[in-house]
Amino acid sequence: MSGGGTGSLAALRQACDGFLGRHGLGVALFVGLAVFFWAIVLIVLPQLVMLDYSFRHNLPAAAMGGPDDVRTLTHYRYFLFGGSGSGGGLNRLDIGVLANTLIAAVAVTLINLALCYPVAFVLAHSASGVAARLMVLGLILPFWVNEILRAFAFRVLFGTTGLINGFGLSLGLWEQPIDFVRADVALYAGLTYAYVLLMVFPIYNAVEALDRNQIEAARDMGAAWWRVHWRIVLPVAKPGIASGATMVFMLSAGALAAPQILGGPSSLWFTQLIHQWFNDAGNWPRGAAYAVILMTVCLGFVVLLMRVFRVSIGAIGR
Amino acid sequence: MSAAAGGGRLFAATTSLVFFGFLFGPLVIMVITAFNSSSFPRVIPWECFTTDWFSVLLADNRLMRGLVTSAGIGIGVVALSVPLGLAGALALTEIGPRLRSALYTLLITPILIPGVVLGISTVVFWRNLGRSMGADYGSFFFNGFFLTVAGQVTFVSAYAMLIFSARLQRFDQSLTEAALDLGATPGQAFRRILLPFLKPAIASAAFLTLLASFENYNTTVFTILSGNTFTTALASKVRYGTDPSLSALAVVIIGITLIGAMTYEAYTRRREAALTGRIRRSTFYAHPLVRLLTHPAAVGGLLLGLAALAVWQGSRHDSSVCVAGVLEEKRALQERLLEEQRQRLRDATPATPAPATAAPASPSAFGDAFRPGTLAPGGLAPAAPAAPAAPAPPSPSTFRDAFQPGTLAPQLPVPRAPDPQAPDQPPP
Numbered sequence: 001m002s003g004g005g006t007g008s009l010a011a012l013r014q015a016c017d018g019f020l021g022r023h024g025l026g027v028a029l030f031v032g033l034a035v036f037f038w039a040i041v042l043i044v045l046p047q048l049v050m051l052d053y054s055f056r057h058n059l060p061a062a063a064m065g066g067p068d069d070v071r072t073l074t075h076y077r078y079f080l081f082g083g084s085g086s087g088g089g090l091n092r093l094d095i096g097v098l099a100n101t102l103i104a105a106v107a108v109t110l111i112n113l114a115l116c117y118p119v120a121f122v123l124a125h126s127a128s129g130v131a132a133r134l135m136v137l138g139l140i141l142p143f144w145v146n147e148i149l150r151a152f153a154f155r156v157l158f159g160t161t162g163l164i165n166g167f168g169l170s171l172g173l174w175e176q177p178i179d180f181v182r183a184d185v186a187l188y189a190g191l192t193y194a195y196v197l198l199m200v201f202p203i204y205n206a207v208e209a210l211d212r213n214q215i216e217a218a219r220d221m222g223a224a225w226w227r228v229h230w231r232i233v234l235p236v237a238k239p240g241i242a243s244g245a246t247m248v249f250m251l252s253a254g255a256l257a258a259p260q261i262l263g264g265p266s267s268l269w270f271t272q273l274i275h276q277w278f279n280d281a282g283n284w285p286r287g288a289a290y291a292v293i294l295m296t297v298c299l300g301f302v303v304l305l306m307r308v309f310r311v312s313i314g315a316i317g318r
Numbered sequence: 319m320s321a322a323a324g325g326g327r328l329f330a331a332t333t334s335l336v337f338f339g340f341l342f343g344p345l346v347i348m349v350i351t352a353f354n355s356s357s358f359p360r361v362i363p364w365e366c367f368t369t370d371w372f373s374v375l376l377a378d379n380r381l382m383r384g385l386v387t388s389a390g391i392g393i394g395v396v397a398l399s400v401p402l403g404l405a406g407a408l409a410l411t412e413i414g415p416r417l418r419s420a421l422y423t424l425l426i427t428p429i430l431i432p433g434v435v436l437g438i439s440t441v442v443f444w445r446n447l448g449r450s451m452g453a454d455y456g457s458f459f460f461n462g463f464f465l466t467v468a469g470q471v472t473f474v475s476a477y478a479m480l481i482f483s484a485r486l487q488r489f490d491q492s493l494t495e496a497a498l499d500l501g502a503t504p505g506q507a508f509r510r511i512l513l514p515f516l517k518p519a520i521a522s523a524a525f526l527t528l529l530a531s532f533e534n535y536n537t538t539v540f541t542i543l544s545g546n547t548f549t550t551a552l553a554s555k556v557r558y559g560t561d562p563s564l565s566a567l568a569v570v571i572i573g574i575t576l577i578g579a580m581t582y583e584a585y586t587r588r589r590e591a592a593l594t595g596r597i598r599r600s601t602f603y604a605h606p607l608v609r610l611l612t613h614p615a616a617v618g619g620l621l622l623g624l625a626a627l628a629v630w631q632g633s634r635h636d637s638s639v640c641v642a643g644v645l646e647e648k649r650a651l652q653e654r655l656l657e658e659q660r661q662r663l664r665d666a667t668p669a670t671p672a673p674a675t676a677a678p679a680s681p682s683a684f685g686d687a688f689r690p691g692t693l694a695p696g697g698l699a700p701a702a703p704a705a706p707a708a709p710a711p712p713s714p715s716t717f718r719d720a721f722q723p724g725t726l727a728p729q730l731p732v733p734r735a736p737d738p739q740a741p742d743q744p745p746p
Contacts, residue, residue: 023494023512024504027408034405039424042472046443050435053442115340118333126330135334137579142341144575147533148552149568153344155560156351156359163347166362196341246430254432257535261556271434271536278438278540288442291435298432 054289075289094273094290098297101270104184105253108191109245112199115192116244120203121233125212143197151190151261158186158262182264190262191252198251199244206240207233242311246302253298270294349572352565355641359562366640369632371566378563384551387463388532391547394467395474395531396524402471403478403523404516410479411486428473433536440469440541462543469541474530478523485519573625581618588612 023031055071082091123135142150157163158180165177180186210233218228234241259269274294277287351359355366375381406425410418428436448459458464489512497507535549542550556564610616 023408023508026505027508030401031405031408034402035409035421035425038402038406038472038475039421042468042475043424043428046436046439046472049443049446050439053446115337118329119337122330122333126327133583135338137583138338138341141575141579142345144529145345145568145571146549146552147535148549148556149348149564149571150344152359152556152560152564153348153568155556156348156565157344159360161358161360163361166360170362193340193344250430250432254434254536256434256539257553260553271432274434274438275539284438284442288438291432291438295431295435299430302430 050288051292053285054292056285058283058285075286076293078286079290079293097268097273098270098293100267101253102297102301104188104191104269105249108188108195108252109249111188111192112195112248113241113245116196116199117203117237117241120200120237120240121207121229123200124204124208124210125215139197139200142193147194148257148261150193151258154186154190154193154262155181158189179264181262182266184264184267187259187262187264187267190258191255194255194258195248195251198247202240202244202247203237204240206237210236238309239311242306242309246306249302250298254294345568345572348565348568351562352569354562355637355644357561359560359565365644366637367635368637368641369635370637371562372570372632374561375563375566375570378555380546380551381548381555381567384546384548387542387545388548391463391466391470391538392528392531394463395470396527398467398471399475399478399527400520400523402475403480403527404482404520406475406479407482407486410483425479426476429476431473433473433534434540436472437469437537437540440465440472440537441543444468460543462541462545465541465543466538466547469537470531470534473537474527474534477530478527481519481523481526482516485516489515577618577621577625580621581614584612584617585614588614 054075055073056069057072057074059069078091079094080091081089082093123132155162159165160177160179160181162180164180168174169177214232215228218232223231254271255269256271256275259267259272263269263272270290271294274287274290277283277290347361348359350361352371353367353369354360354364355368355370356363406421410422410425413421444459444465448457451459453459493511493515494507497511498504502510533549535553538547539550539553546554552564552567
């Protein structure tokens with residue numbers, strides 16, 4: 001343990017020396033201070049303070065730091081077992097919302113994967129020159145439009161008087177307007193749309209590195225197309241898929257705008273619960289506790305899946 | 319082999335078509351709804367071509383104030399997160415592999431952490447810090463602007479770092495070594511060698527961070543406290559009532575995006591052509607007019623001019639006549655319905671009104687009431703249990719219609735409809 005500590009300290013000193021020699025004191029100071037500020041003040045400390053805050057009672061500002069300001073598990077207990085009036089059973093409502101959020105996020109990730117893998121493959125290996133450039137441009141352009149407006153577009157499309165219902169009714173495909181919002185179709189479509197880019201580019205980056213001759217060779221030896229993908233393309237694409245899937249999953253589990261705008265009246269996203277504790281109920285410690293729960297569960301889920309599929313977290317964002 | 323290749327090409331074409339249909343379809347629909355005078359954003363039924371929603375958009379003070387706030391926050395975020403991202407990327411290139419993966423994981427997690435969590439932790443942290451320092455509520459620890467910048471920088475810097483890392487991977491370290499060997503101080507080498515190499519990355523990082531800051535909702539909605547940025551104002555507008563001025567906003571954003579993208583495309587093409595020497599060799603590019611027209615500034619200027627022309631034309635377009643016509647049409651429709659209903663009531667007076675219960679059986683009646691095809695007597699009536707006191711054979715179900723919500727509802731706009739349009743109405 002201490003050996004590892006001194007080893008990493010020595011490595012750090014070595015890195016500093018190399019840095020100083022190459023870029024000079026000013027740059028080394030800047031880099032050191034900036035990374036320290038970012039990593040400690042902006043990332044680590046706020047998370048720790050939030051974690052601590054989630055163990056506090058919801059006190060008025062005057063009582064903070066006073067004798068009543070002790071640590072408590074009450075917010076986590078509330079999440080698991082509900083308020084005192086619920087009779088000691090599990091808090092089915094909130095746990096159910098969390099489970100639903102996770103399931104929906106997994107579903108969105110899978111839909112996104114099914115949608116983006118072929119496109120990434122086509123982009124990397126079938127399109128060339130102008131077509132490839134146009135495709136990349138076409139991929140990026142929609143994401144310059146605000147996230148809220150993209151969700152709004154889906155509401156225009158899927159509403160009871162929206163275009164799809166209009167077409168379906170006038171063609172006689174269905175008699176009554178279908179409530180796509182209530183059925184969460186709009187939400188799934190909107191979330192899938194929102195994170196397409198985050199899925200396509202990691203897969204594209206991974207698949208592009210594949211030597212085309214390998215595919216040709218497999219074809220020449222009589223492999224069917226699905227076999228080519230399963231045995232040759234997928235193993236190469238795996239880090240990209242892991243990276244894209246992780247980001248899509250985390251972002252859709254943590255999405256707030258799309259569920260608020262596109263979610264049906266009966267479905268609630270866990271982030272909406274957090275938002276409610278903060279803004280409507282004014283119970284900040286409980287909101288912080290729910291935020292900690294969301295983050296822990298999501299990160300735990302991702303790390304577990306990465307273990308299962310044997311991918312390292314360093315692959316993300318590459 | 320060729321069959322397989324043909325199949326592959328067909329597959330590629332179909333996939334791309336479906337995918338880009340999904341990507342662009344909603345945007346196209348939204349753009350179309352911006353020009354429909356219907357007060358709910360929709361394509362069908364089409365009422366009138368109008369540009370009024372743009373003026374409605376400009377008159378929205380909350381959005382416009384949010385725009386100013388967002389611009390300020392964006393500048394602050396760019397000014398902080400580009401240096402932070404650069405520092406992170408530089409640190410990652412220099413330290414050993416074990417430390418590097420730990421630092422990389424730490425710095426990349428803000429992208430993965432839900433934005434909601436980031437927002438809450440930022441607010442709580444600075445608030446506690448301010449309180450422990452005895453700062454009062456007017457200080458920056460409790461200022462939404464400052465908190466939003468702090469919260470956004472946390473994860474936006476990671477985007478900048480990814481861009482710088484990608485660029486740094488292609489940097490040839492021996493260039494710096496050579497400069498040092500030739501007697502440059504390390505600081506000079508950094509300023510004269512590495513920074514110029516990173517210049518394109520700095521530009522794209524600044525652009526991307528600005529966009530990310532502007533777009534962000536999840537973190538900002540917590541950190542802005544009682545204030546509003548453009549995106550949070552937009553979100554509350556979408557949540558609490560929609561009108562096509564939002565589509566008009568989308569038209570503006572898409573227009574700016576397209577102009578920017580085309581100008582950038584012209585720029586890259588020209589640079590590629592210059593790099594490969596095609597400009598000098600090709601007679602096409604040698605022509606001065608072509609050279610002028612393919613210059614990115616000319617392309618951008620031309621597009622901006624076209625956009626300005628479109629705005630000018632749009633501002634002159636007056637759809638009030640058409641809107642009044644549509645209103646008039648609706649009113650006439652309602653009068654006719656009303657008349658029919660009175661007629662039916664008169665016919666049916668002997669039979670006492672029992673079947674009012676039939677009304678809820680057709681929930682869609684309200685939505686269909688505006689469509690002319692459904693207005694035929696009995697068109698709205700479901701096959702409900704026959705009323706005991708059914709009137710005479712010519713119109714068996716007319717009586718039931720009188721109690722349908724759909725037939726009564728269109729009355730609502732009638733008294734109010736002519737008022738706003740009255741000054742605009744042309745003499746018949």
